[in-house]
Amino acid sequence: xxxxxxxxxxxxxxxxxxxxxxxxxxxxxxxxxxxxxxxxxxxxxxxxxxxxxxxxxxxxxxxxxxxxxxxxxxxxxxxxxxxxxxxxxxxxxxxxxxxxxxxxxxxxxxxxxxxxxxxxxxxxxxxxxxxxxxxxxxxxxxxxxxxxx
Numbered sequence: 001x002x003x004x005x006x007x008x009x010x011x012x013x014x015x016x017x018x019x020x021x022x023x024x025x026x027x028x029x030x031x032x033x034x035x036x037x038x039x040x041x042x043x044x045x046x047x048x049x050x051x052x053x054x055x056x057x058x059x060x061x062x063x064x065x066x067x068x069x070x071x072x073x074x075x076x077x078x079x080x081x082x083x084x085x086x087x088x089x090x091x092x093x094x095x096x097x098x099x100x101x102x103x104x105x106x107x108x109x110x111x112x113x114x115x116x117x118x119x120x121x122x123x124x125x126x127x128x129x130x131x132x133x134x135x136x137x138x139x140x141x142x143x144x145x146x147x148x149x
């Protein structure tokens with residue numbers, strides 16, 4: 001009886017360890033990443049889920065900025081301002097951003113990076129940041145993404 005109890009206990013512990021360690025590769029530190037972005041293509045039947053995702057992400061950011069709930073949660077506020085000033089209609093073209101993020105995630109090793117950081121990288125690139133600044137930013141978000149969650 002004792003041996004059966006011990007075996008059962010070990011089995012339960014192993015099951016929970018394996019279950020806890022198993023992680024959906026579509027998330028990095030709890031945020032949707034490039035694997036999720038690529039998966040959007042599989043599920044968009046009647047609408048463009050990438051466009052919808054970006055739109056909702058930017059709407060959330062607008063509310064955060066409006067009520068000053070956090071300090072620059074995206075990390076590219078200045079670049080967004082630069083792009084908006086350069087745009088006559090004072091808005092970012094989400095279709096262009098979707099294409100830019102698609103291009104960013106075309107390199108598979110970058111797919112572990114959360115979508116918000118890929119978005120910021122693309123914004124920084126469009127705003128004309130130097131190759132050095134872009135490389136430093138990319139290294140920092142890649143290190144963050146590769147770190148233990």
